[in-house]
Amino acid sequence: MSALHIREDIAPLLGDITARSSDFEQQRHIPEDIVQRFKQIGVYRALVPKAFGGDECSPAQFCELIEQISTADGSAGWVASFGMNPFYLGALPLDTLKLLYRDGPDVVFAGGIFPPQRASQVEGGYRVTGRWSFASGCLGASVFGVGIMPEGGQPLPRIAVLPPSSVQIDPIWNTVGLAGTGSHDLVINDAFVPQEWTFIRGAPLNLEGPLYRYPTLSLATQVLSVVALGVARAALNEIYAIAHKQQSVTGAPRLAERQQAQMQIARSEAELRSARAWFYEAIDEVWQTLLAGDDASCQQVNALRLSSTHATRVAAEATRQALALNGMGGIVLTSPLQRYVRDTMVITQHAFMGDLTYINAGTVFFGGKPLPGYL
Numbered sequence: 001m002s003a004l005h006i007r008e009d010i011a012p013l014l015g016d017i018t019a020r021s022s023d024f025e026q027q028r029h030i031p032e033d034i035v036q037r038f039k040q041i042g043v044y045r046a047l048v049p050k051a052f053g054g055d056e057c058s059p060a061q062f063c064e065l066i067e068q069i070s071t072a073d074g075s076a077g078w079v080a081s082f083g084m085n086p087f088y089l090g091a092l093p094l095d096t097l098k099l100l101y102r103d104g105p106d107v108v109f110a111g112g113i114f115p116p117q118r119a120s121q122v123e124g125g126y127r128v129t130g131r132w133s134f135a136s137g138c139l140g141a142s143v144f145g146v147g148i149m150p151e152g153g154q155p156l157p158r159i160a161v162l163p164p165s166s167v168q169i170d171p172i173w174n175t176v177g178l179a180g181t182g183s184h185d186l187v188i189n190d191a192f193v194p195q196e197w198t199f200i201r202g203a204p205l206n207l208e209g210p211l212y213r214y215p216t217l218s219l220a221t222q223v224l225s226v227v228a229l230g231v232a233r234a235a236l237n238e239i240y241a242i243a244h245k246q247q248s249v250t251g252a253p254r255l256a257e258r259q260q261a262q263m264q265i266a267r268s269e270a271e272l273r274s275a276r277a278w279f280y281e282a283i284d285e286v287w288q289t290l291l292a293g294d295d296a297s298c299q300q301v302n303a304l305r306l307s308s309t310h311a312t313r314v315a316a317e318a319t320r321q322a323l324a325l326n327g328m329g330g331i332v333l334t335s336p337l338q339r340y341v342r343d344t345m346v347i348t349q350h351a352f353m354g355d356l357t358y359i360n361a362g363t364v365f366f367g368g369k370p371l372p373g374y375l
Contacts, residue, residue, distance in 0.1 A: 004233055004276075006068050010041050017072035021180070025339065028173050029182030030079045035108060035140035041065075043083040045105035049207055052101035054086070059214055060283045063226045070230025071237070074343035075180030077230050079137035081223035085109035087216045088145060088159065090205035096196045097206065100143070100161075110141035112186035113201070116157045119148035125194040126150060128160050131170070136183040138169050146186060147201065158198045166191040177342030202373070210290035217373065218304035221352040222283065225308040228347045229276050232315035235322035235340040236268060242326065261325050268318040275307070275314035282307045301375045302364040309357040316344040 006014065017024075017034065024030055038044065046062045048054025057065075062084065070077025089100060089109060100107060112132025119126040132146045144167045145159045170185040205212040243256035255261050282303040286296045296304075323330040323337045330337040347353065360370035 004064070004067060004071070004230075006071070007065075010065075010068065013037050013041060014068065014072040017069070017076050021073040021075075021336065021339065024073060024075050024180030026179075028171070028179050029139045030076055030137065030180055032140055034076065035079075035137075038069075038080050038083070039106040039108075043069075043080045044085075044108055046083055047086045047211070048101065048105040048107075049086070049209070049212075052097070053105040055105075056209070056211055058211070058287055059219055059222070060280055060287065063222055063280070063283065066223055067226045067230040067233075070227040071234045073180065074227055074231040074340070074347075075178050077227040078178055078181045078224065079140070081227060082109055082111075082137055084219055084223045085111075086207070087205065087212075087214075087219055089143075089161065089199075090207045090212060091159075091199035091201075091203045092161065092206065093196050093199075094206050108137070108140055108142045109145060110135045110138040110143075110186075111145040111159070112138070113145065113147040113159065116147035116149045119150050119158075119160065119193075121150050121152045122192070125192055125196075126160060126198065128162070128188050128191050128193050130188060132186045134183045135169070135186045136181045138184055138186060139182045144186060146188060148198070156200050159201050160193040161197045161199075162188070162191060162193060166193075175346065177339075177344075177346035210287075210293075213290050213295065214286065215296055215301050215304060215375070217375075218286075218301055218308070221305060221308045222279070224347060224350060224352060225279065225312045228312045228315035228344050229272070229279070231340050231344050231347075232272055232318045232322075235319040235337060236265070236272070238335075238337055238340070239265060239322050239325055242329070255325065264321055264325060268321050271314050272318045275311040278303075279307045279311045298364060298375060302361055302370075305357055305374060306361040309353045312344075312348050312350075312353045316341075316348050319344045 042055055043065065045054045046057045046065065050056045066077050066081045069080045085107065088111065112135035114133060117130030119128045126148060128146065128148055144162050148158050148160050150158060166188060168187040170187050173182055173184045244254055286300050286304060289296055289300065319340045323341050326337055329335060360374040363370045
């Protein structure tokens with residue numbers, strides 16, 4: 001996988017996002033006009049089936065798009081990443097999907113899946129009440145999903161899909177990083193959700209084609225990991241932008257002329273590019289397997305998960321090193337480097353990126369069976 005190349009058609013949007021990054025952080029959400037422009041560049045139709053007017057892009061193409069957006073702003077990339085929603089919503093019945101996409105493929109989904117709440121089973125569906133956290137991008141969503149645990153002997157958790165009219169957003173999101181994602185709480189009070197607007201979380205998709213046999217949990221992880229890769233690239237680009245300009249108060253050489261800085265930037269480039277290459281290599285190996293009509297192996301899926309966590313950790317360290325290279329200049333709030341560090345740190349905190357990945361991956365390498373939900 002070659003180095004990141006920005007699509008020419010989205011460069012103006014990325015410039016606007018970069019210029020407004022501080023505003024996004026202060027507002028704690030990505031505004032509606034940016035969400036509309038995400039629609040225009042194909043974020044929300046990218047993975048939608050062609051039968052519903054979508055583009056049916058490959059997983060690598062979608063990840064590259066999210067990575068590019070993330071070079072402009074991590075929160076914007078994070079919100080855009082939920083354009084992977086066909087891999088959730090595709091488990092709905094086919095007739096429901098036809099209704100969902102009846103007005104076009106650009107459906108904006110926000111999910112507050114955890115913690116799953118008990119739901120009463122009634123005739124034709126469920127009565128849903130509760131509060132759910134981490135609904136990224138919820139202020140711009142056209143449809144919501146929440147996790148439920150149906151009563152009455154149904155052991156598997158489900159996702160209930162609801163319109164905005166049934167959902168209240170409690171704007172509590174106030175974090176050290178990714179503040180612009182607007183990952184607020186969702187609150188629902190005794191809403192009726194028809195059975196056909198629910199699906200078992202992790203169930204096979206009711207969509208045809210190799211794309212929809214791609215491992216869902218792996219893609220859900222990858223679209224978040226790739227945000228970290230984009231932010232790390234932005235951090236290194238920031239160092240290059242200031243390396244010949246920065247003056248030292250001690251009279252020391254400019255940053256670009258210091259051997260320690262030269263060595264560190266080389267290490268960071270090598271590590272980031274290596275992690276990125278493995279990330280996309282793992283995607284391509286699975287994609288070629290699916291195109292050949294086969295299913296991804298346990299070892300291939302393991303590589304998807306481990307390369308994602310690895311990329312996130314490497315990106316966070318490369319970003320931290322960029323901040324360190326900038327010295328005192330990087331700690332002021334007007335420097336984007338401090339935001340880059342905070343954003344990548346938050347990504348490493350996500351459950352998909354935890355140390356449990358290494359335990360599960362090592363178990364697979366030793367021929368064992370990982371914990372449920374890993375593969």
